[in-house]
Structure formats: structure tokens, C-alpha cells
Amino acid sequence: MKTVTITMKNVPDLYLEGDMITPDQFAGKTNEEIAALRTYEGRETYCLGDNFEISGDAVGATPAETKIIVKGDCTKVKYIGMNMTAGEVVVEGSCDMYTGGWMKGGKLHVKGNVDSFSGLGMEGGEFTVDGNAGNFIGASYRGDWRGMQGGVLRVKGNVGSDIGTFMNGGTLIVEGNADVHIGTHAEGGTIIIKGNANRRIGGQMVKGTIYVYGDITYMMPGFQYTKDVELEVDGDKAVFAEYIGDLGERHSKSKGQVVYGKIYRKK
Amino acid sequence: MTKVVTDVVCPFCGTLCDDLAITVSDDGKQIIDCQNACAIGAEKFLHTSAGHGRITRPRKRQPDGSYKEITYDEAIEYTAQMLAKAKKTLWYGWASTSCEAMAVGHKVAEKAGTMVDNCATVCHGSSLLAIQDVGVPSCTLGEVKNRADRVVFWGCNPAHAHPRHMSRYSIFPRGFFTTKGHKGRKIIVVDCRYTDTAKCADEFIQIDQSYDYEVLDAFRTVARGHDIPDVVGGVPKEKIIKAVETLKEGRFGVIFFGMGLTHTLGRNHNIDIAINLTRDLNDFTKFSIVAMRGHWNVTGSGQVLSWQYGFPYCVDLTRRTHARYQPGDTSSVDLLRRKEVDACICIASDIGAHFPIEATRHMAQIPSVCIDPHINLTTEISDVHIPVALVGVEVAGCAYRMDNVPMACRKVVDPPEGMLTDEELLEKVYVRLCEIMGDS
Numbered sequence: 077m078k079t080v081t082i083t084m085k086n087v088p089d090l091y092l093e094g095d096m097i098t099p100d101q102f103a104g105k106t107n108e109e110i111a112a113l114r115t116y117e118g119r120e121t122y123c124l125g126d127n128f129e130i131s132g133d134a135v136g137a138t139p140a141e142t143k144i145i146v147k148g149d150c151t152k153v154k155y156i157g158m159n160m161t162a163g164e165v166v167v168e169g170s171c172d173m174y175t176g177g178w179m180k181g182g183k184l185h186v187k188g189n190v191d192s193f194s195g196l197g198m199e200g201g202e203f204t205v206d207g208n209a210g211n212f213i214g215a216s217y218r219g220d221w222r223g224m225q226g227g228v229l230r231v232k233g234n235v236g237s238d239i240g241t242f243m244n245g246g247t248l249i250v251e252g253n254a255d256v257h258i259g260t261h262a263e264g265g266t267i268i269i270k271g272n273a274n275r276r277i278g279g280q281m282v283k284g285t286i287y288v289y290g291d292i293t294y295m296m297p298g299f300q301y302t303k304d305v306e307l308e309v310d311g312d313k314a315v316f317a318e319y320i321g322d323l324g325e326r327h328s329k330s331k332g333q334v335v336y337g338k339i340y341r342k343k
Numbered sequence: 344m345t346k347v348v349t350d351v352v353c354p355f356c357g358t359l360c361d362d363l364a365i366t367v368s369d370d371g372k373q374i375i376d377c378q379n380a381c382a383i384g385a386e387k388f389l390h391t392s393a394g395h396g397r398i399t400r401p402r403k404r405q406p407d408g409s410y411k412e413i414t415y416d417e418a419i420e421y422t423a424q425m426l427a428k429a430k431k432t433l434w435y436g437w438a439s440t441s442c443e444a445m446a447v448g449h450k451v452a453e454k455a456g457t458m459v460d461n462c463a464t465v466c467h468g469s470s471l472l473a474i475q476d477v478g479v480p481s482c483t484l485g486e487v488k489n490r491a492d493r494v495v496f497w498g499c500n501p502a503h504a505h506p507r508h509m510s511r512y513s514i515f516p517r518g519f520f521t522t523k524g525h526k527g528r529k530i531i532v533v534d535c536r537y538t539d540t541a542k543c544a545d546e547f548i549q550i551d552q553s554y555d556y557e558v559l560d561a562f563r564t565v566a567r568g569h570d571i572p573d574v575v576g577g578v579p580k581e582k583i584i585k586a587v588e589t590l591k592e593g594r595f596g597v598i599f600f601g602m603g604l605t606h607t608l609g610r611n612h613n614i615d616i617a618i619n620l621t622r623d624l625n626d627f628t629k630f631s632i633v634a635m636r637g638h639w640n641v642t643g644s645g646q647v648l649s650w651q652y653g654f655p656y657c658v659d660l661t662r663r664t665h666a667r668y669q670p671g672d673t674s675s676v677d678l679l680r681r682k683e684v685d686a687c688i689c690i691a692s693d694i695g696a697h698f699p700i701e702a703t704r705h706m707a708q709i710p711s712v713c714i715d716p717h718i719n720l721t722t723e724i725s726d727v728h729i730p731v732a733l734v735g736v737e738v739a740g741c742a743y744r745m746d747n748v749p750m751a752c753r754k755v756v757d758p759p760e761g762m763l764t765d766e767e768l769l770e771k772v773y774v775r776l777c778e779i780m781g782d783s
């Protein structure tokens with residue numbers, strides 16, 4: 077795997093749309109060609125080289141052989157790693173919205189924080205955030221019924237509200253706390269909250285699983301306790317109380333049995 | 344001799360009452376009387392003649408903070424230059440002007456590559472998000488008047504915000520199938536406080552603040568025949584079961600909802616679960632849901648934007664080749680709060696009065712223009728204020744009622760001498776902008 081490093085030299089006045097910062101766009105290009113990739117700031121178009129210093133050996137021939145290291149202040153750069161299918165991106169600091177949006181494969185590692193809509197509609201790959209993340213992590217684009225569909229999205233800090241909205245696959249792990257609306261309208265997938273979860277967990281959930289290790293401020297009235305079960309979740313073994321729901325929502329049948337969404341609350 | 348203009352549409356709230364009778368003076372310049380309107384609607388007509396500090400020419404802020412009168416041409420030049428120079432302009436407002444003016448404004452916005460957003464962004468935008476997520480079974484206010492025998496007001500208070508809504512459509516009127524009027528209807532009001540609307544209710548359900556989503560989930564769970572906890576959001580189980588029964592027993596029901604759902608915890612999710620409850624109730628009877636839109640033509644702005652760009656608000660035209668949309672990113676408050684725009688135009692609305700202070704503060708720090716017939720909080724923090732004629736009073740135009748029915752607003756008097764209308768002003772800005780920007 078070949079590595080190219082891009083370092084922020086001119087922080088944009090407004091916000092930069094950096095959707096070309098992916099192994100897919102970089103692969104097979106010379107450093108000059110990478111510097112010439114088009115970026116947007118408001119309605120104006122610029123080149124990646126206007127804001128970033130490009131260095132390192134030439135990138136790999138294919139996305140899978142390409143690794144990008146992003147350095148400098150990228151808190152005003154949106155869309156890093158959007159639509160990436162393979163290869164690796166490491167962001168040394170924090171970046172803005174839509175990081176890893178609609179990601180399909182490869183590895184994306186942000187060492188700082190990410191803002192809202194990161195991992196939006198994610199389909200595959202591994203996305204890790206060492207810091208905190210904003211709202212709508214692993215959710216769907218507005219009006220879309222497909223939230224996160226595959227892959228593993230891990231946030232080591234806290235997240236905001238509305239994570240995993242319309243999620244129907246993949247695994248979303250939050251090692252810190254999560255705010256309101258977790259897995260709303262979920263039709264599949266797994267959400268693990270290792271800290272505390274605020275209210276409205278699994279509202280209008282059709283299918284899927286949510287594990288909560290810490291406190292739940294208020295349980296949705298449409299969920300009903302069934303039994304205690306012993307489970308191994310993300311390497312941790314514990315006893316969980318199982319709830320099924322949302323009983324206010326439609327549910328399909330499989331082999332004559334109604335399929336519910338499930339919340340497991342650590343005891 | 345005075346003359347009376349009848350069937351005038353009131354350009355104040357989303358109810359768009361279309362039965363006003365306005366008496367105007369001989370010369371057609373003064374409004375003398377206004378009949379049938381509620382107090383706030385009447386004021387909109389009567390104040391024009393009372394000369395309440397109406398200014399008739401643009402003003403520019405001076406270095407010492409005072410305002411100096413400038414000509415329309417100078418104001419147009421300033422606006423066009425600002426649009427040509429900024430990388431990302433926020434163009435917010437639109438809710439109190441006509442659809443025709445919006446179409447011209449969007450032409451300018453497209454040329455300049457701006458963000459276009461309307462008052463829904465701090466109002467019923469969350470309802471629009473919910474509709475995009477789960478659809479909406481809705482109806483017109485006429486159907487409510489003629490058919491509804493179950494009416495729910497959830498988180499809204501028409502007694503104050505839409506004063507004639509209850510008498511024209513939702514509670515009191517007798518209609519084709521609702522010959523008994525109020526007596527034939529069961530009214531349920533759900534709110535966290537006892538409002539004046541609640542005084543007209545057969546059943547008032549007081550819920551703990553911000554527990555709407557949970558209570559609506561309880562309604563849905565009960566409607567599907569499942570058990571719920573003894574108390575949900577401060578409401579006893581028996582009360583929820585009784586309310587669901589009342590709704591199921593109706594022949595035609597409607598849920599009206601307002602800011603109590605759209606701008607409390609959860610926002611769009613509160614609406615989407617209310618829509619889903621409406622859908623569930625259609626398994627038992629006929630049910631609809633209608634948003635209590637506030638500004639008289641905010642619905643129209645959503646209509647025009649959707650027709651032109653496919654999205655009802657928070658439209659990003661910076662790419663010019665296609666429109667983009669993502670409230671939270673392209674929404675006015677977030678754009679200002681995150682300092683993501685470098686110029687701002689506020690038209691037919693009031694950023695200073697409605698936005699959080701940190702967003703308003705950024706607006707005051709970037710080049711800005713406010714297009715509004717009156718002095719308001721935004722005009723006082725804008726670099727240039729361009730007054731225009733009052734749409735629906737001095738200019739005719741199309742507006743959409745809260746139930747998405749288009750209405751033709753009428754002109755009843757002439758605007759003050761030499762004042763431009765929104766459409767005329769925006770057309771002139773467009774011409775000047777094209778000269779400055781060429782084909783770029």
C-alpha cells in the first residue's frame with residue numbers, strides 16, 4: 077500500500093467540500109494530478125492544491141493500494157471519505173460533516189471528532205472515530221428509507237441525537253453516551269451504546285437490535301419486557317433484560333412468528 | 344363615495360380567510376374599514392393608512408450606525424454587487440410575499456448561486472422532513488368544515504395564532520355533513536398547558552413538556568391493541584385508551600398540529616409519529632392530518648421551491664447545475680451559526696426576531712440586505728433596508744393556504760407614490776446582476 081499525505085496549509089474562509097479526498101479519486105494519479113482535483117467553497121471552485129500541501133510517494137494504482145493521511149486543521153472540511161470503496165484514509169485531527177457518508181468499503185479512521193451526518197447511509201467498510209460525533213450518525217439522508225446498511229461504525233466518544241435513523245444493517249458502536257432518538261424507524265442492524273442513552277430509543281422500530289450498557293432516561297411505552305438473557309456483545313459478556321417493540325409500529329411475520337425490534341438493557 | 348372591496352384574502356396567517364370586506368376611500372389610497380377579519384388580520388389592513396412609521400425609500404447604514412436615505416437604484420446596485428462578490432449568500436424569508444415574487448427571486452438566486460431558505464426552517468420545516476420520511480394523509484380545510492366530527496389540536500393554539508380557524512373550519516361551522524356544528528364534533532386538545540383553545544375542548548389532555556413522542560407512541564400502541572405503562576408522559580393510561588376510542592368512533596377525523604410538536608424535543612420525529620398515528624386510525628375510520636402553518640404564504644414558498652428545485656426549503660443552489668438539500672447543513676440557522684455564509688438577504692421575514700442570537704449576530708457582521716415593507720428587527724441590523732409595497736394589500740399575488748390550496752390575494756389600495764413591488768425590485772436586481780456577472 078502506498079501512502080500520500082495531504083496537509084492543510086490554507087484554512088478555507090467558509091467550508092470546503094472535500095468529497096474527492098478518497099482513495100478512489102486519488103488512485104493512479106500523480107501528486108500534481110491530485111493537487112488539481114476540484115474542490116468547492118460556496119459557489120466557487122478551487123483545486124485541492126490551493127488548500128492542501130500534497131506529499132509522499134505516488135499513490136497506488138488502485139484504491140485498495142492507496143492510503144491517504146490527512147493532516148492539519150480540517151474542522152472546516154466536509155465529505156472526507158465520502159463514497160469510498162477501498163483503501164485507507166487516516167485523519168490526524170477533526171473534520172466536519174458527512175465524513176464517510178455513503179462509504180462502501182475500506183478503512184476510515186478519524187483521530188479527532190466528526191460533525192453531523194457522518195457515516196450517513198454507510199454500506200460497508202470500517203469507520204472509526206476516536207473523539208465525539210455529532211447528530212445523524214449512520215442515519216439516512218432526508219426522506220431516504222435506507223440508513224446505515226452495512227459495515228462497522230465505531231465512535232469512541234459521545235454522539236448527538238438521531239443516530240441510526242432508518243438503519244437496516246451494519247453495526248454502530250458508541251462507547252460513550254448517546255442523546256435522544258436512537259435507531260428510530262430501524263428495520264435491521266445493530267446499535268451498541270456502552271454509555272448512557274437518553275430518551276426515545278427504538279421509537280417506531282420495526283426490526284433490529286439495540287444494546288444499552290448504561291442508563292436509559294425514559295423507556296418508550298411501545299416496548300415490553302420479556303426475559304433476561306446472557307449475551308456476549310462486542311467482546312463483553314453480561315446479563316441483559318430483553319424488551320420487544322415498538323408495539324405501536326407494523327411488524328412482519330417470519331415462519332409464523334411476528335418479528336419485533338429488540339432492546340437489550342444491561343443489568 | 345367610499346367603495347367596498349369584497350372577497351379580499353387576509354395576508355396575515357396561514358388560514359388565509361377569503362371573506363374580508365375592505366372599505367377604501369374615493370381616491371383608492373386609504374383604507375377606512377375592514378370587516379370580517381380577526382383583530383390581527385384587521386390591523387394588517389388598517390395600519391397602512393394610519394402612517395405607522397412607514398418608510399417609502401431605501402436606507403443605508405452609515406459608519407456611525409445611523410441610516411441615510413438612498414435611491415432604489417443605489418440599493419439595487421448594492422444588492423447586485425453583494426451577490427456577485429459573495430462566495431455563499433444566504434437568502435432567507437419569502438413567507439410574506441407572493442409566489443410570483445418568489446419565482447423572480449429564485450431566478451436571481453440561481454444566477455448568483457445562493458442558499459434559498461424560508462421561514463419553515465424555524466417553523467414547520469420539521470413537518471416537511473417528516474412528510475418526506477413517511478408521507479402524509481391530508482385533506483383541505485373545506486373537507487374539515489363539511490365532514491370532520493373528530494378534531495384533535497396537538498401542540499397548537501389557534502385561539503391565538505389562527506383566530507378564525509376554529510370558527511371557519513375546525514370547531515364551530517356547520518357544513519354539509521356536519522349540520523350540528525360544534526355539537527356534532529368531539530374536540531380533543533393535547534398540550535402541556537391549558538390554552539384558550541383547550542377551553543373549547545371536550546377532552547383536554549395535559550402532557551409533560553416534550554413527551555409528545557412517547558404519548559403518540561402510546562396512542563399507536565393502544566390503537567394496535569397492546570398494553571402500555573400506567574402513566575405515559577404524565578397522562579394516565581385510561582385517558583389515552585378513552586381518547587383512542589373516541590378517535591376510532593368518528594366518521595371523519597383530523598389532527599391539527601403546531602409548534603408544540605415541530606419545535607420541541609425530537610422535532611420531525613414528533614410529526615412523523617403523528618402522521619403514522621393518522622395512518623393507523625385509517626384502519627378504523629377516515630383520518631387526516633394538517634399542519635398549522637404560520638405566515639400567510641410560507642406554504643407557497645415551499646410550493647414554489649418544490650416546483651422549481653424539488654425541495655421545499657433549505658435549498659442549496661451554489662452548484663448551479665443542480666439543487667441540494669440537507670436541513671442541519673443547508674438550513675439558515677446552521678449556516679449563520681457555523682459562519683458558513685459571507686452575505687445575507689432577508690426578504691419578507693425577520694431574522695432578528697426569530698433566530699437564535701448567535702445566528703443573528705453573524706448576520707449583523709456580514710454584508711446584508713433586508714427587503715421588507717416595514718421597519719423590523721432585521722432592518723435595524725442590515726447594511727441596506729429596501730422597503731417594498733405590501734403584498735396582499737397594495738399588490739395582488741398568489742398565496743397558498745395551510746392546506747396547500749392556492750388563493751388569489753387582491754390589491755385593495757395603491758402603494759405610496761414611487762414604491763417598488765417585490766417583483767419589480769427583484770427583476771431590476773436580476774438585470775443588474777446579469778450585467779455584472781455576464782454569462783459566468
Ligand code: SF4
Pocket residue numbers: 353354355356357358359360379380381382383384385505506507508
Ligand atoms: S384568522 Fe388569520 S387569515 Fe383569518 S383574518 Fe385572522 S389573521 Fe387573517
